Amino acid sequence: MSAVTERLDLLAPEPSRLAIVRMVILNRPSTIAAVCLILVFVAIATAAPLIAPYDPLAQSYIKINQSPSWEHWLGTDQFGRDVLSRMIYGSRNSLIIGVLAPLVAAIIGTTLGVVAGFFGGIIDRVISRLVDLLISFPELLLAIIIAAALGGGFWNIVIVLAAAFVPNFARVARAQTMAVRAEPYVEAAVASGVTQLRIIMRHIIPNIAAPIVVLMTLWTASAIRLEASLSFLGLGTQAPQPSWGNIIRDGLNNLFGSPWPVIGAGLAITSVVLAFNLLGDTIRDVLDPETSP
């Protein structure tokens, strides 16, 4: 018995949550860049009226299709609107939709998936067939169908995109739940008289959180992209309100007149998507007890 205690005294101290976060970030310096980038975009979206040099809706026919200059850093579009100001205001729509749609989808989808995976049987079959039905449509097509039925507008886009993403979360959550449910420690919890609700909250959710969070960051990127696509098709943010998506749509019509709207909004979407993906990888590492130091 003494041998057991001796060896236990040599155990390294358990690192705190903060220490784990610090170590993971040090291992992935790109996380800092990603977080900074996201913070910058959030700041820009919040302070849009203060920093935008022009009214994003103000048209001027005497200065259409201008290249970048000191007056218009990203030039002007075919209506003579300042592209930079439109992008700054457009970040509001794009970012909020990018975060909100996957979040709503994650909450609904995870709930459905966990219920299906945990309880199984007829409940699982009903939910799974429903999810199969939704997943048989490509996200964009599903979004278009729902958007066409509901019409455009900010909240409708959130609903549309969330509905399009729900099946993905539900499928991952169901598969993960079924895997975790088969773990001996879940059986041990049942044997210890732990109620089903507590097992779900204490054992299932924490153990499936990592892939769900990563999925959320991935779909954040897709949400921004899909919002752009919907706007591009005229089903998303309604003109003349700017979003990165409809800046690209308007810009494409006039790509050879002035490529700057497309380039600017494209770069913004790419960098936000990249930042969220990097952040997702790091969150996955922090949440995973096996990879965290």
Add this chain to the structure above:
Amino acid sequence: MTGPLLSVRDLRKVFNAQAGFGRPSAGVRAVDGISFDVEPGETLALVGESGCGKSTLGRLILQLIPASGGQVMFEGVDLVHLGTRPLREMRRRMQMVFQDPFGSLSPRRSVADIVAEPIDSFGLAPSRKARREMVADLLHQVGLPSSVMDRYPRQFSGGQRQRIGIARAIAAGPSFIVADEPVSALDVSVQAQVINLMQDLQESRGLTYLFIAHDLAVVRHIATRVAVMYLGRIVEIGPKARVYAAPHHPYTQALLSAAPNPDPDIPKRQIILTGDVPSPSNAPSGCAFHTRCPIAQARCRMEAPELRPVGGGHQAACHFATDHPIPVPS
């Protein structure tokens, strides 16, 4: 207490292999009509080769999986037909120690949270301070210092994890513990420590064990009685000394003769069984063992033998059980 602590009657479990919308195929009879009693304070060892239904039987008794039929009377209550809530209450009195010391402890919970799981679920600790004291005491009982409380399972060895698992099993003060191969995943040197710990706890807390194992040396050390399983049925059950000294069922004889013997002077008389274990989804007619039995006769193919007494509280399920008690070298 008078009478058995646990009394299992004609317990059955059929696993249906279902394929999507398809009809359920012929089920796998993992546990096929098993009856036995466990007396308070004893250790009943359940042995048999892989896939014979040992673990399924252990889980059925604790109602971790629903039974397809039969009765499990624990402290006079039939667990099979008990509702969810009263069954949950009964779980205070019966617990399980798991085979896999790695999978059975959640990697995300501290040792204190793991050990206190039964304490929390039955609301046994009046305050946080009391909870910590209870956990410290439990850890002490399994030979771990209370300083490990705030650590996570990944820092511990297999033997230490198994001690944590045992601390969790005794946390709510059960009278009965199903130990599902608790040492088979451990190093031999650690096995003895954990076995001794379980015996110490049995003595100090008056525990009753159903000890599932395939290691006959371990069983010989810990068991009071031994039950031998083959293809979902008990083929022989009796006091340890009698089963080891005079096995009556040809399967038990083969099993015992296959156990390694450390004494080189004793000539080896190993009984080699031919063929594989038949699939439990398509079990042989009559006596399930007749396909591999060295003494099988025509009757064995037709008629399934029942367990019948062969003297001294010893029972065997073989038509010829009394006719051939071959002593096996030990």
